[in-house]
Amino acid sequence: xxxxxxxxxxxxxxxxxxxxxxDGNFFYEDIDFLTPEDRVSNGQTANLxxxxxxxxxxxxxxxxxxxxxxxxxxxxxxxxxxxxCLNNGIVSARAVLGRVNLRNRxxxxxxxxxxxxxxxxxxxxxxxxxxxxxxxxxxxxxDENIAIIDLPEDDGDDYVGDVFTVxxxxxxxxxxxxxxxxxxxxxxxxxNRICQRLYxxxxxxxxxxxxxxxxxxxxxxxxxxxxxxxxxxxNNRNRLIGLVSFGKGSCEGKNPSGFTKVAAYLDWLSEQMExxxxxxPC
Ligand SMILES: *[C@@H]1O[C@H](CO)[C@@H](O)[C@H](O)[C@H]1NC(C)=O
Ligand SMILES: *[C@@H]1O[C@H](CO)[C@@H](O)[C@H](O)[C@H]1NC(C)=O
Numbered sequence: 250x251x252x253x254x255x256x257x258x259x260x261x262x263x264x265x266x267x268x269x270x271x272d273g274n275f276f277y278e279d280i281d282f283l284t285p286e287d288r289v290s291n292g293q294t295a296n297l298x299x300x301x302x303x304x305x306x307x308x309x310x311x312x313x314x315x316x317x318x319x320x321x322x323x324x325x326x327x328x329x330x331x332x333x334c335l336n337n338g339i340v341s342a343r344a345v346l347g348r349v350n351l352r353n354r355x356x357x358x359x360x361x362x363x364x365x366x367x368x369x370x371x372x373x374x375x376x377x378x379x380x381x382x383x384x385x386x387x388x389x390x391x392d393e394n395i396a397i398i399d400l401p402e403d404d405g406d407d408y409v410g411d412v413f414t415v416x417x418x419x420x421x422x423x424x425x426x427x428x429x430x431x432x433x434x435x436x437x438x439x440x441n442r443i444c445q446r447l448y449x450x451x452x453x454x455x456x457x458x459x460x461x462x463x464x465x466x467x468x469x470x471x472x473x474x475x476x477x478x479x480x481x482x483x484n485n486r487n488r489l490i491g492l493v494s495f496g497k498g499s500c501e502g503k504n505p506s507g508f509t510k511v512a513a514y515l516d517w518l519s520e521q522m523e524x525x526x527x528x529x530p531c
Pocket of ligand 2 (some may be wrong): 483
């Protein structure tokens with residue numbers, strides 16, 4: 250069932266009402282994910298520099314429509330995001346780094362893609378391999394508000410019981426507009442069998458993580474493709490654990506959500522980033 254919800258969600262987003270952001274770009278709402286259900290009381294607004302790896306992505310399709318997703322800066326010219334963000338005819342991407350208030354254009358800097366790489370085995374029905382890379386046409390200048398996030402170890406850790414932080418400029422709730430400020434919340438990793446009961450069990454394998462907020466808070470948080478991170482895991486460094494992939498319904502529930510497990514894709518990431526595999530700029 251979740252497959253249908255996701256696909257419908259995405260198609261809906263193509264038709265949904267959009268809005269103009271502070272840069273004068275028209276946006277359509279993206280699918281489900283986003284800030285906590287009880288965002289007013291529990292959603293927290295990030296400070297500048299608190300999540301310096303978070304990229305706000307503006308994704309343009311061939312018809313000139315824009316979608317919002319999240320991403321993470323993992324190398325000076327590379328942003329990782331979810332494949333489903335780039336799969337629907339997206340032709341180019343813009344990444345805003347170092348900005349927590351979208352109305353405040355003095356914050357951060359905007360970068361542009363020159364290549365989009367969707368995992369070759371991404372399956373939009375099962376959301377298997379929901380990972381993609383955006384190559385930027387210039388190197389990102391890092392500073393106190395813009396920083397590369399480390400990749401995790403591929404040590405077979407299932408992270409069950411660990412608490413990580415998800416960030417996003419997502420919708421502030423069902424039928425509410427997208428957020429103009431970066432929001433964050435903590436989620437705990439649950440055993441995969443919990444998500445296997447809720448989603449298609451065959452598809453919920455060990456390339457995914459099952460995460461949930463505490464005490465029945467909504468698990469939906471952060472834009473699609475955005476980071477689930479181990480913040481300050483060592484000496485003020487951050488580590489990328491997951492990518493926002495899918496949820497059940499539209500954020501109203503207490504259901505855990507599915508994340509792409511980044512540690513399962515380290516080989517893929519390094520192959521793509523080394524090989525380059527550049528197409529002509531879009
Ligand atoms: C914009 O952001 C900068 C840096 O955080 C801050 O100094 C400034 O006060 C902000 N401006 C507005 C209008 O919020
Ligand atoms: C990060 O963790 C270290 C201890 O490992 C601590 O001293 C430091 O204050 C933390 N930084 C932040 C921003 O919380």
